[in-house]
Amino acid sequence: MSNFILFLAGVITLIGIYSLITLAVNLHYGYAGLMSFGVVGFLAVGAYTYAILTVGPPVGEDKYLIGLSLPWWVAFLGAGVVTTIFALIIGLPTLRVEGDYLLIVTFAFAEVIQKLLSNEAWLTNGTRGFINIHQPLRDLIPGQNYQIFLAGFIVVIVVICYFIAQRVGAAPFGRTLRAMRDNEPAALSTGKNVYRFKMQTFLLGAAMIGLAGAMYAWYMTIAMPSIFGMSVSFAAWISLVIGGTGNNKGAILGAIVLLGAQQAVKFIQLTPALAPMISAIQLMIEGLVLVVILRYSPAGILPEKSPRPPRLPALKAREEKA
Amino acid sequence: MSAMLQVEGVSKNFGGLKALDHCTLNVEQGSITALIGPNGSGKTTLFNVITGFLPASEGRVLFEDREITGIPAHRIANLGLARTFQVSSLFPKLTVWENMLVAYPKQEGENLGSVFTTPGRIRTQEEKQIARAHNILEQIGLTQKLEEQAANLGAPEARMLEIGRQLMLSPRLILMDEPSSGVNPAMLDRLASIIINLNKEGLTFFLIGHNLSFIMKLSHYIHVLQYGKLIASGSPQTVSKDERVIEAYLGVHK
Numbered sequence: 001m002s003n004f005i006l007f008l009a010g011v012i013t014l015i016g017i018y019s020l021i022t023l024a025v026n027l028h029y030g031y032a033g034l035m036s037f038g039v040v041g042f043l044a045v046g047a048y049t050y051a052i053l054t055v056g057p058p059v060g061e062d063k064y065l066i067g068l069s070l071p072w073w074v075a076f077l078g079a080g081v082v083t084t085i086f087a088l089i090i091g092l093p094t095l096r097v098e099g100d101y102l103l104i105v106t107f108a109f110a111e112v113i114q115k116l117l118s119n120e121a122w123l124t125n126g127t128r129g130f131i132n133i134h135q136p137l138r139d140l141i142p143g144q145n146y147q148i149f150l151a152g153f154i155v156v157i158v159v160i161c162y163f164i165a166q167r168v169g170a171a172p173f174g175r176t177l178r179a180m181r182d183n184e185p186a187a188l189s190t191g192k193n194v195y196r197f198k199m200q201t202f203l204l205g206a207a208m209i210g211l212a213g214a215m216y217a218w219y220m221t222i223a224m225p226s227i228f229g230m231s232v233s234f235a236a237w238i239s240l241v242i243g244g245t246g247n248n249k250g251a252i253l254g255a256i257v258l259l260g261a262q263q264a265v266k267f268i269q270l271t272p273a274l275a276p277m278i279s280a281i282q283l284m285i286e287g288l289v290l291v292v293i294l295r296y297s298p299a300g301i302l303p304e305k306s307p308r309p310p311r312l313p314a315l316k317a318r319e320e321k322a
Numbered sequence: 323m324s325a326m327l328q329v330e331g332v333s334k335n336f337g338g339l340k341a342l343d344h345c346t347l348n349v350e351q352g353s354i355t356a357l358i359g360p361n362g363s364g365k366t367t368l369f370n371v372i373t374g375f376l377p378a379s380e381g382r383v384l385f386e387d388r389e390i391t392g393i394p395a396h397r398i399a400n401l402g403l404a405r406t407f408q409v410s411s412l413f414p415k416l417t418v419w420e421n422m423l424v425a426y427p428k429q430e431g432e433n434l435g436s437v438f439t440t441p442g443r444i445r446t447q448e449e450k451q452i453a454r455a456h457n458i459l460e461q462i463g464l465t466q467k468l469e470e471q472a473a474n475l476g477a478p479e480a481r482m483l484e485i486g487r488q489l490m491l492s493p494r495l496i497l498m499d500e501p502s503s504g505v506n507p508a509m510l511d512r513l514a515s516i517i518i519n520l521n522k523e524g525l526t527f528f529l530i531g532h533n534l535s536f537i538m539k540l541s542h543y544i545h546v547l548q549y550g551k552l553i554a555s556g557s558p559q560t561v562s563k564d565e566r567v568i569e570a571y572l573g574v575h576k
Binding site: 167168171172173175176178179182183185186187188189190191192193194197200204246304306307308309310311 | 373375394395396397399400404405406407411412413414415416417419420421423424425427429430431432433434437438444445448449452468469471487488490491
């Protein structure tokens with residue numbers, strides 16, 4: 001039983017991390033219409049920033065030069081800040097131009113980051129990466145209970161980020177983003193500085209993915225180039241499409257459905273000979289879930305919903321009379 | 323009357339094509355001025371240059387004696403010079419009331435910091451603006467569709483909503499590119515009376531029109547374009563008798 005609880009804690013942790021990534025993608029694409037495929041690049045920057053800031057000085061065969069041994073919360077915030085700076089550098093040239101340039105550049109960015117992580121060993125320790133990454137409050141909670149604590153801790157962070165995303169989305173800021181996404185010339189004609197809105201959204205989303213990167217490092221306790229492949233970006237995008245673009249609840253629900261389906265595969269009893277097929281089955285499940293949902297609910301499980309109008313004092317009075 | 327909008331020697335080249343050729347014209351404050359001309363004569367191009375959607379190749383544009391050539395489109399809109407498009411340009415996934423509220427200027431709630439620090443002030447501003455939007459929607463007959471998605475509106479309603487939305491900007495001058503297109507005859511009268519009423523309240527209009535009877539009835543003053551050149555200007559009566567205008571529209575009588 002305790003094994004099952006630990007498994008469940010691991011699943012919840014992973015779903016929490018993917019929920020946060022999907023929330024960020026929703027902010028980018030669902031609200032602002034920004035096609036950003038650099039998700040995993042930002043995630044890697046966040047994870048590595050956290051690792052480099054917390055890790056101790058190099059020993060033995062370590063190739064990295066900088067290990068700052070900073071407390072976890074400094075590194076956690078640092079992951080968000082450094083990722084935002086990367087987003088600024090990408091956003092400055094690409095958000096001004098129209099069309100699919102952002103998609104191409106962000107896609108390339110993620111690939112470049114993965115290569116940098118392998119090759120710039122003085123910073124990243126090369127293909128070996130970092131192991132035994134420092135987890136927050138690890139010393140206070142001994143043994144296996146820590147997995148359960150970590151799941152709860154990550155859920156709390158995700159809930160906070162969800163409320164931030166909801167607040168931003170429901171505010172006039174979010175309305176203007178959706179307007180700009182629907183019709184950019186019309187947004188210009190209503191006096192909106194489209195570039196400013198795109199940039200702010202791009203940075204906010206990237207910061208969220210950077211934090212998710214640090215959380216991913218807590219969960220994995222390792223950071224190496226091979227775990228930051230494109231499949232991570234696709235999983236976040238598929239989660240968003242399944243759950244419903246332009247809907248924060250949908251983004252989280254999509255991550256739960258997709259990751260839940262992936263993890264459920266682990267319960268299939270197979271002979272040891274067939275066990276390697278599991279990972280292939282996971283990909284099939286991803287595809288199947290996507291196809292089924294798009295067939296029956298093309299806008300996702302929870303489609304975008306416009307908020308109700310603020311009520312007029314005059315209308316209110318009329319309704320009260322009736 | 324003084325000139326609210328001055329277009330001085332504006333040219334626009336698309337490669338070898340001269341879409342506008344040294345256009346000079348004025349729109350008087352408080353007037354309903356029209357811009358007419360055959361298809362492809364450069365009317366929409368001129369509107370796009372004035373409103374900052376296209377850069378001018380030559381010449382300059384002044385709005386209320388202030389040069390606006392080269393200023394980005396969104397800033398021109400915020401200066402009080404609004405426009406509508408040839409094909410009604412809405413935010414399809416937003417509801418009618420959201421389309422209206424997107425457009426009011428100086429929104430507190432567009433500032434990410436304020437979203438978290440001063441939600442009360444944002445709410446007050448929103449409530450004030452929804453009341454304004456409601457008044458405009460009453461004029462254009464869309465109060466019943468407050469929570470309808472803009473994508474579901476018919477062409478005449480979409481046109482009305484676009485005009486209503488741009489009125490939320492509180493413009494002093496509004497450029498309308500073919501306001502009568504997509505509008506059925508019944509709505510056309512309503513549109514005309516809306517324009518006349520707003521004009522009486524002080525709003526200046528600059529209209530592009532294909533529907534000549536609609537334009538002739540409304541406008542105080544008309545400019546005529548052909549092949550990117552201004553060929554005539556004057557009152558509807560003078561312009562409609564002008565030889566060159568008749569020629570431009572009907573061809574040369576031999």
